[in-house]
Amino acid sequence: MTQPVLELRNVNKSFGPIDVLHDINLTVKAGEVLCLLGDNGAGKSTLIKTLAGVHKPTTGEIWMDGEQVSFEKPKDAADRGIATVHQFGGTFPLMSIGRSFFVGVEPVKKIGPFKIFDRKTANETAVKAVQEFGITRIDDGDRLIGGLSGGERQSLAIARAVHFGARVLILDEPTAALGVKQSSHVLRIILEARKRGLAVIFITHQVTHAMAVGDHFAVLIRGAVAANFMRGEKTREEITDLMAGGEALASLDTELEGYMETHEGHPPQPVA
Amino acid sequence: MTALSDFMRRPEAGSVLSLIAVIAFFVIFGGANIGNFLGAASWVNLAANLGIVAIPMGMLMIAGELDISIGAMIPAGSMTVAILSGYYELPILVGMAGALGLGVVVGLVNGILTVRTSVPSLIITLGTLVAMQGIVLSASVLLTGNASVALTAPVWTKAIFGQLIGGSYQIIILWWLAMTVVFVVIMHHTRYGNWIFAMGGDKVSARNAGIPTDRMTIFLFVLSAVAASFVGMCGAILFNSAQVSGGMNYIFNAVVSVVVGGVLLTGGFGSVWGIFFGTLTFAVVNQGIYFTQLDRNWSSLIIGVMLLAAVLVNNRFRAFALTASRKKPA
Numbered sequence: 001m002t003q004p005v006l007e008l009r010n011v012n013k014s015f016g017p018i019d020v021l022h023d024i025n026l027t028v029k030a031g032e033v034l035c036l037l038g039d040n041g042a043g044k045s046t047l048i049k050t051l052a053g054v055h056k057p058t059t060g061e062i063w064m065d066g067e068q069v070s071f072e073k074p075k076d077a078a079d080r081g082i083a084t085v086h087q088f089g090g091t092f093p094l095m096s097i098g099r100s101f102f103v104g105v106e107p108v109k110k111i112g113p114f115k116i117f118d119r120k121t122a123n124e125t126a127v128k129a130v131q132e133f134g135i136t137r138i139d140d141g142d143r144l145i146g147g148l149s150g151g152e153r154q155s156l157a158i159a160r161a162v163h164f165g166a167r168v169l170i171l172d173e174p175t176a177a178l179g180v181k182q183s184s185h186v187l188r189i190i191l192e193a194r195k196r197g198l199a200v201i202f203i204t205h206q207v208t209h210a211m212a213v214g215d216h217f218a219v220l221i222r223g224a225v226a227a228n229f230m231r232g233e234k235t236r237e238e239i240t241d242l243m244a245g246g247e248a249l250a251s252l253d254t255e256l257e258g259y260m261e262t263h264e265g266h267p268p269q270p271v272a
Numbered sequence: 273m274t275a276l277s278d279f280m281r282r283p284e285a286g287s288v289l290s291l292i293a294v295i296a297f298f299v300i301f302g303g304a305n306i307g308n309f310l311g312a313a314s315w316v317n318l319a320a321n322l323g324i325v326a327i328p329m330g331m332l333m334i335a336g337e338l339d340i341s342i343g344a345m346i347p348a349g350s351m352t353v354a355i356l357s358g359y360y361e362l363p364i365l366v367g368m369a370g371a372l373g374l375g376v377v378v379g380l381v382n383g384i385l386t387v388r389t390s391v392p393s394l395i396i397t398l399g400t401l402v403a404m405q406g407i408v409l410s411a412s413v414l415l416t417g418n419a420s421v422a423l424t425a426p427v428w429t430k431a432i433f434g435q436l437i438g439g440s441y442q443i444i445i446l447w448w449l450a451m452t453v454v455f456v457v458i459m460h461h462t463r464y465g466n467w468i469f470a471m472g473g474d475k476v477s478a479r480n481a482g483i484p485t486d487r488m489t490i491f492l493f494v495l496s497a498v499a500a501s502f503v504g505m506c507g508a509i510l511f512n513s514a515q516v517s518g519g520m521n522y523i524f525n526a527v528v529s530v531v532v533g534g535v536l537l538t539g540g541f542g543s544v545w546g547i548f549f550g551t552l553t554f555a556v557v558n559q560g561i562y563f564t565q566l567d568r569n570w571s572s573l574i575i576g577v578m579l580l581a582a583v584l585v586n587n588r589f590r591a592f593a594l595t596a597s598r599k600k601p602a
Contacts, residue, residue, distance in 0.1 A: 074480045092473030094541040094590070095466075103470045104481035106463035116461045147594040 003066050004029050005199040006051070006082070006168050011060030013046055020046045022224040024060070028168065028199045028216070033190060035210035036203045037243050038220035044203050047220065048170055051201070052084045053077030083161035084170040085154065093146030097130075097138065098123035100145050101160050130159040133189050151182030155189050168199045175209050187213050207239050219243055281593040283534040284546030286586040290532055290578060291553040294560070297574075302564025309563045313440035319555035320448035322525055323548065324503050327455050328496035330530040330547040332393075334459075335492055336472040336539030341382060341397040342500035342526065344404035346519035348374055349501025351408050351421065354514035358423035359416045368429075371505040372498055378404060379497035383490030393493075401523075409516050419516040425509045434510030444506050451499075456544045468492070472539025528575060529554045532582040534589070541590060553578070 004027035013021040020043050028034040038044045049055045051062070053071030061068050064080055071077045092100040099106075102122045108115040123141025130138050135155045138148070145153060154174045161169055171190065175183040183206075190213045193200055204210050210217060217234070219227040219242045227234075227242050234242075279285055298309070309315075325342050332339050349371040357367030382400055386393045412419055425434060435443040459465035470478040471485050479485045500522070508514040533550025535542030557578060561571040 075482055078480070078482075092470055092477070092540065093594075094536070095469055095473055099466055099469065100473075103466060103478065104483050106466050108463060114457075115463070116457075117463055117466060119461075144594050 002029055004063075005065060006201075007063040008051075009061040009063065011050065011057045011062070013050055013055060014058050020223050021050070021057075024225055026218055026225065026228070028201055030167070030199050031194055031197045032215045033194050033200045033202055033213050035214035035217045036201060036220060037205060037207065037210055037217060037239065038203075039205060039243055042220040043223035044220055045172070046223075048084060048172055048201075048203060051077065051168075051170060052082060081165060081167035082170065083164070083166035083168070084172060085157040085161060085174060086172050094144055096123075096142050096144055097148075097156065098126045098141035101126035101129070101141075101156070101163075105164070125163070126156075126160075129163040130156050133159045133162075133192055135159075135185070135189075149182060150178045151185040154178075154186045158186075158189050158193060162193060162196065162198065166198065168201065169193055170201045170203070172203050173205070174202070175204060175206060183209060205243065207236050207243070210239070211236060280589055282546075283541055283543040283586075283590075283593075284549055285534070285589050286582055287533045287546045287549035287553060289585065290582050291549050291556065294553055294557050294574070294578060298556075298560045298564050302561070302566045309560060312559070312563065313438075313442075314562070315555040315559035316445055317440075317442045318559055319551050320442060320445040321503050321507070322522065322529060322555065323448045323551040324444065324451060325496070325500050325522055326526040326529045326533075326547050326551050327451060327544060328492065328499045329526045330533060330535045330542060330544070331455070331459065331468060332492045332496055333530055333535050333537065334472045334539055334542045335468045335489065336475060337386060337393040337489060337492065339382060339393065339397045339493060339496045340523045341378060341400040341404060342496060343520045343523040344401045344408065345375060345378060345497050345500035346504040346507075346522055347514070347516055348378070348404050348408045349504025350508035350514035351412055351504075351516060352501070353505045354421040354423040354508045355412065355415055357425070358421050358508075358514075364425055364429050367423075368505060371501045375498035375501035376494055379494030380490065382497065383493035386493065387486040387489050412516050420513060422513045423508050424512060429509055433506045434508075436510070442506075442510060444503070444510075447502075447506070452544060452548050459544045464488075469540060472536075472541070474540075525554060525558075528579050531586075532579060534582075534586045536586075536590070550582075553582075 007027045008024050011021055011024040012019065024047065026034065036044060036047070046055065050057055053074045053076050056071065062071070063069065069080060071080075092103065095103075098119060099122065102125075107118040107121045107125070109118040109121075110116070127139060127141045133155055135152055138152060138156065145156070148156065158169065158171070174186050174190075178186065187209060190200055190202060194213070194215075202210065202213065215231050217227070217229055217231075217239070218225050219239065221242075325346070329339060329342065352371040352374050353364075353367035355367075356362050356370045357364045378400060382393070382397050385391070385396045389396070409419065412421065431443075433443065437443060437445075459468065467478065467483045467485075467488055470481065470483060471488060475485055500519075504514070504519070529551040530542075530547050531537060531550070532553055533542065533546035533548070535546060554575065557574050558571055561568045561574070
């Protein structure tokens, strides 16, 4: 067995009196996609933020490559190679591809005593990095991020993370706002990142997307890992039921039927 | 057509077109003698004084902040140099250091309050605006017993800060041009400029990317306050006196110039060239009216309409910049 890149051991997080995460134990290895599934409010975002160094665990340990680590600020996690890509990918819609790719680490060339932003290098590097991920439609580094499609933005953000040496890629609902075709682009890029040996943590509540790329699944319910299983061990229906809190969906079916019987056959009106 | 479409994608496109439009308007409808007008100093002087406060204001706006305390910092700068070096007859260098130092202090207050609290910088600088007006008026009356103070600056100081070149062009025009070039380079060709754009786009992401957003914000506020007191200081040296009042017009005029110049009010988009052309456009409308047969009272109307038109055009161009990509040759 190879050593996990990132491991959480009995991580708890509470904000004041409110416990958000309970005894989370998770591991992710290089070249593996861990899908983190859970309904809204299950604690997914808190978990991501803990991994990304935004929050510190109240108790419990985070291990990377066999040694215990502690993140005081997001920069510490980033320096360790943990990169988070958020739902909307590029966050600077009015900046060019080349400029936003290098925010904070701008390439410069020296002209006399001055350090001048090297736009050409920035654009070329950014375009090359994203094209290597198969997005060949991006060919002009001067284009503004806001002009890209949602899938292209996600791809660019992932390419950026990989370019800057990310080893653990945390994707926060990358497909939530995307159409079918755009989503498949992003899923393909996740597979490409896995092929390059990254550890990917893919947060989603779309079971189909998780099943398409995941090696390893964890379902989060009310801040605890309710299930932790490998690819092929559970069916889609089982996972969906788990996410919805066990029997909830099945009982909803019976509830609906019961309602229709007592109300002359029409289903409940949706609440306006 | 690539050149044209590349131009339209730039933030300053709208302001260049506005400038052409207002000059054309005056020539066609006002019967302005273009030769007289272009040679006149009045609008260049106005543009230079306004431009020096408009550039930092625009940079702050690109970073997602706003500083309206400049309206009090201009008289504060001129009163400080006049009280120190005019009334108390201290060396002029002390007076100038006092004026610019006051700018640093007020800029630090604005900047630190902005990064330490969640209060919008518009409100914070509104507070410092009013407070500084009070301080300047009380201090002036308390110290000199007057609201207007005379200042006789040495020859070398006048030559650098308060000279009239060719009898009518203020030397501050050269300061303005130099400042424009310096900040075009900083804003568009160094990493610091990139940081400012990133801060205006998304401050949290910018901070996570390792940009010292707090220090940058404070620096921009200091720059803005120092620029405003510099304009006041130069005015006092040029006119040999300083008044407590004045400066309030600069707030709105600078905002108009910056917005006409294509800077997005909510931050993240704009250019120093745009601010430059926006300031020129404003000055042309404000002063150009005197060169036409039009009644001068119309100039505010023109500025108002121009502001609205420029914002609409800039929005249009920004949408264009977002969607347009260079077409590959077929």
